[in-house]
Amino acid sequence: MAQHAFIVPADLPGPSGGLTYNQRVLAQWRASGLDVEEVAVPGGWPNPSPADRQALAQRLPQHGTVLIDGIIGSAAPEELARAAAAGTEIALLIHLPLPAESGLSPEERQRLAGSERAAVHAAHTIVCTSSWARDDLQARYGLDAVAVAEPGVDAAALAAGSAAPRLLFLGAVTPRKNPLGLLQALGGLTELPWTGVIAGPEGQDPGYAAQVRAAAEALPEGRATVVGAVGGEQLETLWSETDLLVLPSLAETYGMVVTEALARGIPALVGAGTGAQDALCGDAEGSRAGLPTPGDALDPHDPRAWSARLQEFLSNASMRQQWRGAAQAHRARLRTWSHAAQDLRTAIEW
Template identity: 55%
Template sequence: MSLPAEAPRTRAGRSGTGRAVVVPRDLPGPSGGLTYNREVLKVWKEDGVDVVQERLEGAWPDPDDHARRALSELLLRYSSVLVDGIIASAAPQQIAGARASGVQVSVLMHLPLPAETGLSAAERASAQAMERHALQQASTVVCTSEWARADLRARYGALPTQVAAPGTDPAPLVDGSSPPRLLFLGAITPRKNPLLLLQALEPLDSVGWQLTIAGPAGPDQDYVHSVTAAAQRCRGRVQLTGAVTGERLQRLWNAADLLVLPSLAETYGMVVTEGLARGVPALVGAGTGAEEALAAGQDPACSEHFWSLPGRAVDPCDAAAWTEALEQWLQHQELRSRWRANAAAHRDRLRTWRQTATQLRRALQW
């Protein structure tokens, strides 16, 4: 969606008119947050919703003074604004100023800043204090799962929260592979935790399996090198592709038999429902929002919740537990068939992006 040639401007201290969604201009991708923003805006455009997308420059969530001033000016151009959390969490004063001028400022939280790995104790405390202040200024805080809402409340206490979980696009059932192919989709970062996955697979050298790790390299080059070295120890079974999109991504999905997402933190885990839409089950990190995604499409009338799940949640800090779970899945055809049948059964009950966009509009009162 292109930007207007010139957005409406107002005098400082007074709010403008109209509605906008503010997103960062230069985030590396692909990512679940970028997909969420894009798909919601696409539906709103199709439905004729009058909203402007503003792509804000700056090294968010660590902006300089110029980027902060640009955000302050931008917020005052509109009467109601939805700000991506990676921007809003680093801008409590800018949100407070806009609210004081009568602007409705809502925040779309994809991931709390302190949930990212690699922060020192001081950095995490600083991020938490800044984010708490920012969210307390917001008109509404939109979370992408019930798990994420509970997590925010545990971190920051009572907030004006709403939930609009991600949707999915319909997709064909996959063909799979022989030997079974595991698919990891995500950035090569400590939070996404691919190193634990490789450590869990290394003892399974007598079992047939293949693994594709598809995602961009993260900023921690030592971690990326550790993942690369661990992949090389698996003697040709692991393919590292880098970031993948479009037709190439569809081919990876079609070859997949199991999605593996051992993340230490996820507010939802959109790749899980993207897999379910294709009939691909998943192993996910226990205690994260990915458990909610794994249960998406669950038949509310089903009393056998565990047996009808299209996969399982496993402690993302326990490599031995992942080894055990993967070995069970690889060694038992009955388990593989049940998980795949359960994934296929979930497909028709998954939320659509239109439902997500409608729910988000209600949350924002747009």
Template identity: 55%
Template sequence: MTSTSLGADRVFVVPADLGGPSGGSAYNAAMIAALRADDVAVVERRVPGAWPRPTEDDLDALADALASAREVVVDGIVACAAPDRIADAAAAGVRVVILVHLPLPAEFGLSEAEADTLARGERAALEAADLVLCTSAWARDDLRARYDIAAEVVRPGVDAADPATGSAPPRLLILGAVTPRKNALLALSALAPLRARDWEVVVAGPARDAHPYVAEVEAAVEALGADRARVVGPVTGRRRERVWREADLLLLPSLVEPYGMVVTEALARGIPALVASGTGAVEALAAGTDAGGSLPGLALPADEPDAWTDALARWLDDADLRAAWRAAASDARSRLRGWPHAATQLRDLLRW
């Protein structure tokens, strides 16, 4: 890459569109806003493309963004799919920092060949970077195991929120993209044997039209009955706040989850959660809990619906358990770090 005139000192490069709301996009937006609120001059550059599978035009747009500043933080889904552009920018004297949300080969449903291709590119990009950041210890440990690359962890913040009021009967919330990785079907399957109990479930999040998995989820919701199960699509703004306000328990059975910001969103409202064991969501569930303290929920295997059924049955049947989890979640609210704290940590690591 040839040297060009620099238009800004610091640039944050993010994907322009990932097909709907995502935790990574929410993290980027909140972090940029927190940096600016702290008087850090940072320019956001949104690069088009079907990342992590860019076209040549997408790669050229990235090269322009990389050449526009002396220091650039690049979202990992972009940077790790463009190792040559990252190497060129570094060689031209740009300080390149890569922010990894989910290591590319860790995405669920990839073929072995796809995962290998993504891994080769990701390794090369990370090795060319001046600094590698991750949004969770889970992601950091994955990168270390795959590539023997060290990374610093900058966990998400969370916005303060009023406690949820809940619903009667108890309302369960599945909030996230309707994809195989998020695994909503397991939670719905776990609820099927519990029809004799009083509960409701809401599935909220973006879905790709005509995707077979979306049809399976919709069929599972229909089988549970319109009186107790609904799919409401993407929720933002006031709709999202209403969904949170009426929830009593979050269900996040992801097969792969680097952190799960939705979990700390729940805790910020005093809502406990069931999450998948072995994922970064366990880290999020413990975010506001002292060492040795009671977790505001439970971690369960993402491939064992019977375990989820048993846990849900206990929660529905045992008022003391519901109260204990709710108390633990309420206690965690005061210990969750906000976005200003997260932005301060990022500034320190970037020396901004």
């Protein structure tokens, strides 16, 4: 049995940034020789059944040191507490604080917050993937020590873009990611040349996804296309044709798609006050400090502000070139997955 275990969800619909993060750090650790077992636990996390929780309870004590994805661990505080009392060293990796998800009723938000509060106090170490998440967790639960291990990104070829500027939304089609707000902002800009693509899994909230498809179809034909989840060559083709990433999330821990865009020299327009703004600008004291902002961050609740900024981008070739140049400057200084894996390993003392 491996010295360490990384407990991850087996049934979470994807693709998602959290799943990608887990897989990439695992790959880096194994390449470096770290003895770690991936333990994929089934269940409807973060809303597990009693059987889901029992299965987790049986796995936790089998390892001396455990890193557990927050979508599981934050929903199973009693299981964490029992395993910790029995001698298992537990680190909790939180990609997104559970109550920060959108579309929750007040009762659901309160229940998830209570569960996560108990979980973070049961674990020995808390790690999250952005400064935004750290600040949220500290304020929400009164925590003192929360480590940060930001994601990395792979090197990629520069995007060529398109003749008419191509706007890309890439992420789960959910209220939190807010593609409906984006389409609302674009509705008054049909006299300008542009095309838009909404790409990402639609299974998390089918009702909302249907509203997004209807809003895209209400625009003039060919302006906005909803393509569902993408990967492989289809995703690379989308990236190569993109001129601006648009991510109007209401809440975002980090927004790995932002650095993936920058790796291709693509600027981004993101939600202000979210972790995506950190991904866009970089740490104030990090390798990207002092570089011009490769895009902008706007209030995701204000579609008029988004419409005005998009109108400026679409009608101003000089601005588009300036943002692209800034994105290319950031491209040369982005973190790699080896940096992310080492930061996480340091935080959990593996």
